[in-house]
Amino acid sequence: MGLPFIVLNYKTYLQGTGQGAVEIAKACKAVSEDSGIEIAVAPQLPDIYRVASEVELPVFSQHLDGIGAGSFTGHVFGKSIKDAGAVGTLINHSEKRLTLAEIEASLKAAKKFGLRSVICTNNVPTTAAAAALGPDYVAIEPPELIGSGIPVSKADPEVVSGSVEAVAKINSQVKVLCGAGISKGEDLRAALDLGSQGVLLASGIVKAADPKAALEDLIRLV
Numbered sequence: 001m002g003l004p005f006i007v008l009n010y011k012t013y014l015q016g017t018g019q020g021a022v023e024i025a026k027a028c029k030a031v032s033e034d035s036g037i038e039i040a041v042a043p044q045l046p047d048i049y050r051v052a053s054e055v056e057l058p059v060f061s062q063h064l065d066g067i068g069a070g071s072f073t074g075h076v077f078g079k080s081i082k083d084a085g086a087v088g089t090l091i092n093h094s095e096k097r098l099t100l101a102e103i104e105a106s107l108k109a110a111k112k113f114g115l116r117s118v119i120c121t122n123n124v125p126t127t128a129a130a131a132a133l134g135p136d137y138v139a140i141e142p143p144e145l146i147g148s149g150i151p152v153s154k155a156d157p158e159v160v161s162g163s164v165e166a167v168a169k170i171n172s173q174v175k176v177l178c179g180a181g182i183s184k185g186e187d188l189r190a191a192l193d194l195g196s197q198g199v200l201l202a203s204g205i206v207k208a209a210d211p212k213a214a215l216e217d218l219i220r221l222v
């Protein structure tokens, strides 16, 4: 298996807002360059342009709406985030849930604008449904473990391995990430041993006193 893919979701954490978004992206870039591991960041929408302009690394949006140009006040338009420098987007994060029809429309918009897609899911059945839509990645994140510091790869290994199995049956082109409570090297190692191809994580790195050191610890057992 190749190197994992790591996506760092900044959420609305203060540490990852404004100039902080750029500083954390610089730490990600340094660790990515040293290790060869692809690390993408998902800052808040108003910080996408700033991060993408100042740091050469993949920038994802935290959300995308399945809308086009026109009368859609307050929506997130694929062309806008693409032009801001994003290369991908999360869709249906547990903190920004969508209906199935909306997920499909968001994915269509992502594809239209050449954005990589990560559909977040909360259990094996929703992972299976997401895989059927054909995103680049699904990211299984049990909501009860998000932000808990308890790693999904240890607390609920079956949801990760079950997601990997379900996706392999439905669409083997789709890659599986997992997330929730991941912060240490052993958490990422366990996630990979369960068959996932990377992790989506947030608080363990964004809120760390030293995000670069936290990232170095995260990848130490890869």
Ligand SMILES: O=C(CO)COP(=O)(O)O
Pocket (backbone or CB within 6 Å): 009, 093, 141, 145, 146, 147, 148, 149, 179, 180, 181, 182, 200, 201, 202, 203, 204
């Ligand atoms: O929701 C998450 C990433 O999208 C997971 O958050 P934590 O890494 O803080 O548990």
